[in-house]
Amino acid sequence: MAPKVKLPKPGELSQIDFKIPATDWMDTPVEFKPGTYCWGAKEKDLLTLGLPNPRQWSPADEDWKIPEGWETTILEGMAERLSKYRSFKIFMDICVRCGACADKCHFYIATGDPKNMPVLRAELLRSVYKRYFTKSGKFLGRLAGARELDMNVLKEWWSYFFQCTECRRCSVFCPYGIDQAEVTIIGRELLNLVGLNIDWISGPVANCYMKGNHLGLEPHAITGNIESMVDDIEDITGIRVNPTFNRKGAEIMFVTPSGDLLGEPGIQTCMGYLMLFHELGLDYTWSTYASEGGNFGFFTSNDMAKRLNYKIYAEAKRLGVKWIIGGECGHMWRVLNQYMDTWNGPADFLEVPKSPITGTVFENAKSTKMIHISEFTADLIKHNKLNLDPTRNDHLKVTFHDSCNPSRGMGLLEEPREIIRAVCNNFYEMPENTIREKTFCCGSGSGLNASENMEQRMRGGFPRANAVKYVKEKHGVNMLANICAVDRAALPALMDYWNPGVGVTGVTELVGNALIMKGEKERTTNLRFEDLPGKGGNE
């Protein structure tokens, strides 16, 4: 392992050099600068998952220990995926290199490295596609933008496909809808064929596969963590909530990313869920087997994602629940929304979700039978089913970060905003080009929220942080709300780095703070045990 590197100061990192290199991109070798890349996948994790080429290796080494004949493996893998994914084929063929996507990528904006322009990131793969799968590339070679596949190309792929957070922002602006996330997904699948993943992805995937969640919490650890949250809730509200685990016959199963079970501010969001469900008297259960909403398998390969996602429906079936609520998470919801039903459906053993409180039938989830906590809560608020005291959040000036996947892979934009408006009195939007469908990534999505690549993460999150800074200076914003566990893990570091003084919260934590529970004692602190502001008419 490389020695720990020092994180440059914000003043240095924001000096971004947009100058184009003197050499053509094909002649510009990839660099592995400590602080900008993640550790390689560990042998034991690949063994656990039965993935190819398990071995100890480091990206810093010259020799990545790739088996002989890897070129054939990659090219056959490409051929297979070209025949399986129309998206891949079309996106390889029709790009006109107009450049509209270039300055839409947070990594390009913050590094100035042209290979981080989505078009060029795709070209890294497209050049190989042309060389081996098109006639023009075979005959004209470099003139047609084609190049041979060699070890340098492979390393370049690894570097740049793990510098893309699959956020899909480029695809909003592309006149043909070319989605770099799709290219990155396929690129990472190809890399995984020869054992090239990053530790921060394969580790959580192995955990999730064996133990049910990315953090590797064993069943008793899950109940233990939640029990201690229950204790905290009792301290704060005087009410003891009673969550159940793996309970058969419950009406609803609740699945949330395991990030909500460990560490601040995830646990406060989780306390919000517990309080909300208790207050409603919801007949629901947690599962320790399906204890992960997120899916780092999605950052590995389609098959791996399906293998992890399998547990949700399998567990719902075993427990005999009627439908499922999912917690706050970003890529989890892209997977649940656009993939789960196709992989592991049909969920014909479940019923169309119907809120037992309001009677609202969630027709929009009539096939998957799984709804987002924000949809559920927004419905409760609209029907006035929650007794809320937004003044408890009066010390907060809140802005909302749309997570990439719920925005561009789902369209969940208004629901969380309705909730925030109901539970907070001070809500300010960031500039229009940085929110909703044009939202900027936290810089750590798609499995890149490791610690060894902190410099790259701080760069990738720069456009997001800069938009927060804007509302911080204009409105005094001090709290960044979101609906994503990776955000809750990644944004605190990002805020400390670029905008000290801005906190990070899940939307349901704000709900938990504002929620007046039946029979609760006078609250003196919020869910973080910080003193509550004086009530009523405070400044």
Add this chain to the structure above:
Amino acid sequence: MKILFSLISVIVLIIVATLGAYITSLHYAFGIIIPYVALTMFVGGFIYRVVKWGQSPVPFRIPTTIGQQKSLPWIKQNKIENPTSALGVIVRMAMEILFFRSLFRNTKTELREGKNGPELAYGSAKWLWLGSLFFHWSFLIIILRHLRFFLSPVPYFVQLMESIDGMLQIGLPALYLTDVFILVAITFLFLRRIFIPQVKYISLPADYFPLFMIMSIATTGILMRYFYKVDLIAVKQLAIGLATFQPVLPEGIGVMFFIHIFLVSVLFAYFPMSKLMHMGGVFLSPTRNMISNNRMVRHINPWNHEVEVHTYQQYEDEYREKMKKAGIPVEKE
């Protein structure tokens, strides 16, 4: 170097065409055989490429959602950019194809030094959209205008289009607006490719070649109309001859015609093997042409193969004792 290569290729093609035009014995090849070959390659190649795309399934429903989803009844859905109906998709696709909706969103990112440190600003950037729109629409109208050479009698809509296109009535024959637009637009598209360093960096010969080709085609067309006159009656007889499969080669058509038709033929033949296929591909782009009803209707993946999973049974077998100790119900005591 990349620009030069494309430029030289086009110049060579023009030289070949000029030779062909001056050597009368080659007129049959240049006026009849090559256009037929080119059309066959275009149509055949186009079909081949689209069928090849079609042979790959769309395993997942992956629309890029660019607006509010359909969820709760009081939340206004964006029915076009997050469509849950076929009509919504049709409108979305029409907006993309006819008006380049996504390109219209284009912004320019700028990093500048603000009062309190660096600031990122996102300005409106519509020039690329405008240039592309003018270019593509002019191209389409020009192609449709050319129907007057291929249809006899000339249908009304072609005549109408022509009179609108020439409505300024400048010069003799009247100047076509689209001729001006296409030259201006393509020059703009070329200049941005060489003057914006990032765009220049990503550009390939395959990006410059079609630009030079289309520039040359438009230029020869304009030269032929205004400066190096050709006998239109003869041109039309040749064209109708082609269209009725009774090719004739009238005399005295004029040199510029042969250069023009040769370049057009090369462009058509080249089309299916190039990025110009974005014309067909845009219709098939899964992030735009799919209904965003993922949670309402199950999408079927034809190759949805079995995968190895870790079952609950295996999980409980490993953790049974720990689960029991923690009070979690188990299947087997």
Add this chain to the structure above:
Amino acid sequence: MHKGGRIIASLIIFVGLFTIPFFYNMGKANAGPEIDAQQLANFQSIEPSINMVANHPQLFNQWRNQFVQNGQTVYVNSEGKSIDISLEKLAGDSSNQFCVSCHNYTAVKPTCWDCHSGPEGARK
């Protein structure tokens, strides 16, 4: 092919649009405009040094300017022959379709008859 029906239908429409000329002209002879050979020869003899079919608009335009600006009523061609500058004379009587048939064939709409009285079928 997946969703092949839609793709094939679209391709048929596309190819159909592209091959309209083949269907539109199907079974028709490549007749061309009805031109009297003698008239064409007369027309060409106005100025033998140029291809009159291709270049007459410029010549007539020149005539018009000379007539309007200098009152010139006679054009002397490259062979020294004098020709009256008169569209009516050239076009002949109203039954003469010499101008009209060619112009209609190529969908050319000259503005000559915006002012001059012209043959039947000519655009006013």
